[in-house]
Structure formats: C-alpha cells, structure tokens
Amino acid sequence: MSVLRVKNLSKAFGGLQVTNDVSLTLNAGERLALIGPNGAGKTTLVNQIAGFLHADSGSIHLHNEDITAWPGYKRVRHGLVRTFQISKLAPTLPAIEQVALAIHQREDSISSMWRDRRSYTAVLDEAAQILEGLHLSRIATAAPSAMAYGDQRLLEIALALALRPKVLLLDEPMAGVPRSEAQLILDALSRLPADLAVVIIEHDMDLVFRFAHRILVLANGAVLAEGTPDDIRRNEVVRAVYLGKAELA
Template sequence: MSAVFQVKDLKKHFGGLAVTNNVSLSLAPGDRLALIGPNGAGKTTFVNLVTGVLKPDSGQVLLGGADVTPLKAADRVRRGLIRSFQVTRLFPDMTPEEHVALAILQRDGQSGRMFGHYSSRSRVMDEGGTILRQLGLHDLAHLKVREIAYGQQRLLELALAVALRPKVLLLDEPAAGVPQSETALIEEALDRLSPDLAVLMIEHDMDLVFRFAKRVIVLAAGTVIFDGSPKDVTQDRRVREAYLGSYADASNVA
C-alpha cells in the first residue's frame, strides 16, 4: 500500500546541536505507529517540524505524495495533517457540542456562522453528534468543559481532531495527565478511530504504546535507533540502553 505520509532525511539544528538528525519514516493508510524515546530525544521537535510549526534545515515532508515542506501549519491542516497537543487547549465555558461544531465550521471555512446559528444547521448537528458518540461524549455534549473530567477533555480534543477529517493524525501524548483509572477511555477511543486513518502517537505510557502500536520507532538524541515491531523493540540492545531499560524485562510487555 502506498504511503500517505512520508518524512525524508529531516534535519534540524539549534546552534551546534542536531535535534533532528536525518529522520525518515512513512505511514500508509491504517498504520498505527508509536514514536517513543527518552526526554530530550527530539520527539516534540520532530512533530513541530512535520506540522509546519518549525522549518527544517533540510529534508522533506510529503502528504499524499505532495511535498508540503514549504507550506505553513494551517495549510497542512487543510490538507489533512492534524495533530493533538500534550496539554488541553479547550474553552472551559463552551460545551463539547459547541467545540465540535466550531471545528466542523472552521474546516468548511464557515466559523463566522458559529454562535446562534450552528444548531439550526442539520448537517453540522448530525456530524457533530456522530463524532461525539464515536468518542463516548454524547451524554456530556451540553456540559461546560470545566464540568467534565480531564480524561474526557482529552477525548474531546481527539473529537476535534476527527472533526477536521484527518488523513494523518499525530497524537502528542494523548494520555498525558490522565489518571490511570481513565486511561481505558483513551484506549477505547483510539480503537474506534477509522481503520483507514494513519496515526502516529508519541506517548510515555509504555503499556498504552504496546497495546496501540503495530510498529514502533525509537528516537534518541534526534536519531532513529529502531524501526520495527513492538515485540522486537524490547529485544533491541540500543533501545534497552537508551530508553526501555528494565521495562523490557517486565512480564506484561506484549
């Protein structure tokens, strides 16, 4: 299957430090890829580069075979490259229904019609309701964001990403800050994503990573040191030394 997303020989230096060093990867439709590595490995810098927040020193980012490296972040979003963030960026006095409606209208270039109008637009309401049900948020649709649990707020951010109709979804620590008792909500939501959607997830929760990923890439000091299956990553000496350590010996690693 042809790649929907490719990164070729991406490089970025800050001063004399190479924070992204010849990084290459590709995603086909339906891929579930986890990008892991120690703090300071360059994972968030990599995401900022591929989404257009930072400019690379060299290399290419391709979406659907087209070179999007010169494009701004907003233009990459319009082409279907969508990311979530480590920290929630929600409006505490808006409801989940309002958030998702706004995302749909923004996607369609109609955000000026938001307040006082979106509820009369049946297409927006139908699509928004479907997305909220998909993410298990339908019963919370009319509560203020400040009234719902943090794990459910993270689900709402995922709902907003889905509303933008991604071709490639980059999840930057979707379980960050979520209590262990609510992590299952995140996993269930990830399981309900379209099977054709290409997903790259950065995450430090190794149990979540190993249940989610079909493929794992390990980044250390800005360089890819492993690209392969979750089973094989636990056996790789460089990965064990750089990151996984004793976790690789734990009996619950699949």
C-alpha cells in the same frame, strides 16, 4: 501506498541538534508510535511534520505532494492534523459547540455558526456523531472546566476528527490522565477509523505496545531503532538506553 513520507529531516537550535536526519513512512491505516527519552526530539519532529517548525533540511510529502514549505493551516486543510500535549480547549464552551466550531472551520463556514441553531442542524448532527463515536455523548453539553481530565483529552481527539484527517498526529494523549481514566483513552484510540494513519508520541508503554503497528525509537534527535512492537521488545540497545528490561517483560 504511503500517505506520509519524511526524508532526512533535521532541525537545530543554535548548536543543539534536536532532530538529526530522521526518515519515516506512514501508510493509510497504520499506527506508528514515536518513543524515546525526554529530549530525544519527538515533539520537535512532530512540530516539523505539522508545520509549526520549519526544517533546516529534509523533505515532507503528504499523498506524494511536497509540503515541506507549507504553513500548518494548509497542511490541516489537506488532511494532516495534530493534537497537543497540553490541553488547548476553551474552558467554558460546551463540548458539542467546540466540535461544531471545528467542523465550521473545516467547511470554511465560521460566519454561519452565529445564526440560529436550526440553520446549521447538519453541523450539530455531525458533531453529535463524532462525540458518540468516542463515547462522549454523555458530556456533549458539558464544558471542559467541569469534565474529568480524561474526557478533556478525548474531546481534543474529537476536535481533531472533526477536521477529517487522513493523518493524525497525537502528542502524548495520556499526559496528565489519571490511571483510573486511562482505559477511556485506550478504548477511544481503538475506535479510530481503520483507514486513518496515526502517529502517536507516548511515554505510556502499555498504550504503545497495545496500539502501535510499528515503533520508531529516537535518541539524541536520531533514529535509534525501528520495527514492530516485538522487534522493539527484543532490541537490546533499546532496552539498555531507554526502556529497561523490567518495562519490557
């Protein structure tokens, strides 16, 4: 059963059609990758799904409920959460405190976080478990300004998981991550909850073909191709306009 359905979504800025009649479905536990050349409309599509941009036409359903007109915060409260291509962490706040803040946001208990630490032990325990699940316990008391960039990207995923998403939208989790730290991201993604539906935008084809169950290829705002990783590898049109034969070897 689908947890997310996008139907005929379109968005234009002036005379530029950025997304053009895009449809997709996502089932619980499925990993869907969005790929395509720069300017293909990937981030614009995710921004529409997440509620940061309103679609000109089309519809978005989450758990069979029409959320097309919902603001982003309401979508988050119903389990649709995204990360961003550019880091948005608080640079000096320790990791565990940032995750705790996200939990308080989820529970609508922000005011309680300013009390004595003992008054929200359960929140800190949950924050510690989330960090442990991503193998981030080692940086729990560190601030992002003192972390390797790969750990910063993982902390952003931890913040998203603290909101208990049913659908997670990941916008280029490998962006800016040195190759020496790339395995940290790959390992963390492999440990995401099995029932979590994930949409990932990514240019790193190694990650895409290892992670995705299904791939949607965008070009000029429209769907160029869709299928399993093997289907996309064999698609001559995709190879010609985007991936290149060497990259798919």
